[in-house]
Amino acid sequence: MSSRKIRAAGAALAFGVAVSGCALSGTGGGEGAAGDAAQEVASGEVTGEVSLQTWALKPTFTDYVQGVIDGFEEEYPGTEVTWLDQPGDGYSEKVLSQAAAGELPDVTNLPPDFALPLAREGQLMELTAVDDELEATYVAGGLEAYRYRGIEGTYGYPWYLTTDVNYWNTDMLEAGGLDADALPTDLDGLLEQARTMKEESGEYLMSRTPGLGDFAAMGVEILDEDGTEFTFNTPEAAALLDVYRDAYAEKLLPKDVLTDTYLGNSQLFTEGKVAWSTGGGNFIDGVIESNPSLDGKIVPSEAFGTPPMYVQGVSVSANTENPAAAVALARWVTNAANQEAFSQEVPGIFPSTLESQENPDFTESDGTPQGDAKVLAFTSLAGAEVLQPVEVTEAMATVVKQQIAAAVAGDVTSAEALDVAVEECNKLLADQ
Numbered sequence: 001m002s003s004r005k006i007r008a009a010g011a012a013l014a015f016g017v018a019v020s021g022c023a024l025s026g027t028g029g030g031e032g033a034a035g036d037a038a039q040e041v042a043s044g045e046v047t048g049e050v051s052l053q054t055w056a057l058k059p060t061f062t063d064y065v066q067g068v069i070d071g072f073e074e075e076y077p078g079t080e081v082t083w084l085d086q087p088g089d090g091y092s093e094k095v096l097s098q099a100a101a102g103e104l105p106d107v108t109n110l111p112p113d114f115a116l117p118l119a120r121e122g123q124l125m126e127l128t129a130v131d132d133e134l135e136a137t138y139v140a141g142g143l144e145a146y147r148y149r150g151i152e153g154t155y156g157y158p159w160y161l162t163t164d165v166n167y168w169n170t171d172m173l174e175a176g177g178l179d180a181d182a183l184p185t186d187l188d189g190l191l192e193q194a195r196t197m198k199e200e201s202g203e204y205l206m207s208r209t210p211g212l213g214d215f216a217a218m219g220v221e222i223l224d225e226d227g228t229e230f231t232f233n234t235p236e237a238a239a240l241l242d243v244y245r246d247a248y249a250e251k252l253l254p255k256d257v258l259t260d261t262y263l264g265n266s267q268l269f270t271e272g273k274v275a276w277s278t279g280g281g282n283f284i285d286g287v288i289e290s291n292p293s294l295d296g297k298i299v300p301s302e303a304f305g306t307p308p309m310y311v312q313g314v315s316v317s318a319n320t321e322n323p324a325a326a327v328a329l330a331r332w333v334t335n336a337a338n339q340e341a342f343s344q345e346v347p348g349i350f351p352s353t354l355e356s357q358e359n360p361d362f363t364e365s366d367g368t369p370q371g372d373a374k375v376l377a378f379t380s381l382a383g384a385e386v387l388q389p390v391e392v393t394e395a396m397a398t399v400v401k402q403q404i405a406a407a408v409a410g411d412v413t414s415a416e417a418l419d420v421a422v423e424e425c426n427k428l429l430a431d432q
Contacts, residue, residue: 041130044324047078052314052329053105056088064345072332079325099123104317106326107333110156112145113390115315119148119155125316126153130327138334142352145311145386149227156313157334158352160342163384164278164308165376166301167287169294172275176201183301187243190276190304194252197275207254207274208265209244209408212400213387217305223389230425233418241407241414248408258405270294278303281377282348284370300373302380309384311352350378357382393432396425 057065069081084105086094092114098104099118110118118124127134127146134143134154142158170180176197184190194205215237216222222232247253254274256262269277270287272294277283288295314333320326332338339351340359350362357363362378365371392400400421407417 038129040323041327044322045078046076046325046328048322048325049080049082050320050322050325050329051082051084051105051107052333053084053086053108055086055091055109058085061342061345064342068333068338071338072329075332076325076328079329081329102319104319106317106320106322107314107330108317109159109312110315111312112156112386115146115156115313116148116390118315119146119151119153123318124155125318125320125323125327126155127157127316127327128154130323131331137354138352139354139357139381141309141381141384141386142311142313145309145390146313146315149223149225149389149391151227156315157330158311159313159334160339160346160349161312161352161381161384162280162310162349163303163377163380164280165283165303165373165380167269167277167279167283167373168299168301169269169272169275169297170299171297172197172201172203172205172272176203176205176275178205180299183299184304185302186304187240191243191247191252194247195250198250198252204252204254204268204274205276206247206252207257207268207276209248209253209257209404210240211388211404212392212397213308214240216385216387217308223391227389227391228429230422230429233415233422235415237418238414241404241417244408245410245414249410253408258409280348281350281374282370284373285347296369299369300376302376306387307380307384308387309381311386312349313352347374348377350381352381391429392425393428396428399424399428 052069054065065083065085069083072081073079095104095108095110095114096117099121104118104123115124138158139161142161143154145158146154146156148155166183168180168183173180176193177200178193178197184193190206197203197205212222212232215232218236218240220232220234220237222230224231244253248257254262254268263271265274265277266279266283266287268274270290272291279286284298284300287298314330316323316326316330334352336351336353336355339353340356340361343349343351343362350356351359363375365375403412403417403421406412407414412420
């Protein structure tokens with residue numbers, strides 16, 4: 001997916017930035033703390049001071065965020081919101097240091113992977129204990145992103161979402177003897193058409209190898225329910241790698257797809273060198289901005305299998321001194337009206353609220369490929385999931401990538417590569 005605009009809005013939605021599992025000095029959550037928070041939220045008046053921390057939203061979105069804060073203070077007279085905004089670089093380390101020092105803001109912008117170590121240490125409020133409207137308010141996948149293996153509860157309000165859809169270069173399809181009105185709907189169809197294109201024009205349809213998300217999309221369990229052991233070395237995952245190994249041997253994938261010189265699927269698509277890519281709901285805009293010659297030559301289609309979900313959210317400190325106001329502020333930031341307004345500010349992101357599912361701004365296309373892509377992306381969110389577990393660190397991802405490359409190259413069998421990847425990832429997991 002294209003992440004430039006979303007990262008400008010403070011997100012690391014698709015890339016699983018590593019967060020260390022260091023111990024924090026908080027008091028811990030526990031049933032007693034959750035019960036006390038629930039009682040205070042239920043009985044407490046929403047008033048007083050409360051802090052909100054965002055991630056790299058100033059100055060681009062200053063007016064929007066200030067408007068949300070002003071609306072909250074008007075809705076709840078007597079409240080006063082202190083807005084903190086942290087730079088993009090080093091944000092995860094900043095949040096961990098705040099928590100360790102007992103200075104975590106009342107409401108903090110945290111993607112699911114950044115929230116995980118804080119949830120493990122009892123630094124975040126368990127929201128099902130204080131909010132019985134979660135399931136009725138937010139899409140299931142957004143809430144599931146803040147539910148972690150081995151930990152009971154929900155630790156974040158989903159704020160805004162993205163997903164990926166397929167994109168196709170119609171000129172390349174036509175030159176390759178393919179029909180843009182009969183696009184592939186699964187991997188088998190993709191391979192068949194890749195073969196046709198290679199024979200007809202010598203060009204590439206495919207230019208990526210699979211990853212953990214692809215295994216998850218086909219039903220492979222990546223990590224066990226307790227979050228203590230990786231389990232993706234299955235016959236089904238090996239069979240998928242075999243398919244890509246055979247495709248690579250057949251030269252249906254560029255040779256450098258396994259090397260450090262590989263530019264990436266989206267970049268090759270933008271340069272007009274491959275006919276298929278995946279990306280977010282506004283991917284076309286970025287492609288055309290970089291390569292105007294592709295204007296009018298791109299069409300979208302639904303993602304294969306389970307669509308991926310990329311989530312940004314806000315969490316409430318378990319140690320807040322004003323739980324009623326903190327929960328109310330988190331709810332306010334993520335309500336339908338405010339999320340829908342933010343989606344207008346940042347094309348390509350979508351609200352996580354169920355109430356927004358019928359909003360024609362997201363469900364009706366203007367008839368352009370861009371409009372069709374937006375609708376495809378938004379409507380797929382109802383069934384989308386976070387496919388790669390947030391427990392996967394950058395070091396683990398590197399190991400997996402290396403072993404997949406070895407299998408696709410035919411240097412080792414797919415089963416051997418997956419066994420090594422699981423073994424090494426489990427060692428890294430145990431060291432956290």
